[in-house]
Amino acid sequence: MIRLRRVYEEPSGDEGVRVLVDRIWPRGVRKEALPLDEWPRELTPSPELRHWFHGPDGDFDEFRRRYRAELAAEAPAATLEKPHRLDAEGRTVTLPTSAKDPAHGQPAVLAEVLDEMRDGHRGGHGGGRR
Numbered sequence: 840m841i842r843l844r845r846v847y848e849e850p851s852g853d854e855g856v857r858v859l860v861d862r863i864w865p866r867g868v869r870k871e872a873l874p875l876d877e878w879p880r881e882l883t884p885s886p887e888l889r890h891w892f893h894g895p896d897g898d899f900d901e902f903r904r905r906y907r908a909e910l911a912a913e914a915p916a917a918t919l920e921k922p923h924r925l926d927a928e929g930r931t932v933t934l935p936t937s938a939k940d941p942a943h944g945q946p947a948v949l950a951e952v953l954d955e956m957r958d959g960h961r962g963g964h965g966g967g968r969r
Contacts (some may be wrong), residue, residue: 841950842933843941855931865937881918
């Protein structure tokens with residue numbers, strides 16, 4: 840199971856493996872105060888994509904398309920294998936983020952890709968939510 844969670848929320852006891860999906864450390868959070876298992880920056884959107892998305896022309900559907908293309912590159916695709924394997928084993932993977940709306944940002948797109956990998960739809964991570 841893949842879960843989205845804001846880093847500012849108190850962790851619950853059933854979050855499994857916690858994988859931070861922000862490129863930049865969350866504002867106002869001390870590193871020792873945030874329980875994490877992984878912080879794979881290879882899975883985060885490129886700085887250029889992140890700036891574009893948060894700029895005046897940012898559009899979630901286009902962001903989703905571009906980010907999925909970035910995730911299909913060799914390094915991110917290889918890094919995706921670990922959370923995918925944990926999810927496939929039935930372990931919970933929680934994607935904490937500082938995003939105000941995790942359902943409309945990189946955590947949601949990353950969760951889509953991991954869900955599709957679990958369901959056997961590995962074809963370049965294209966498309967949107969089923």
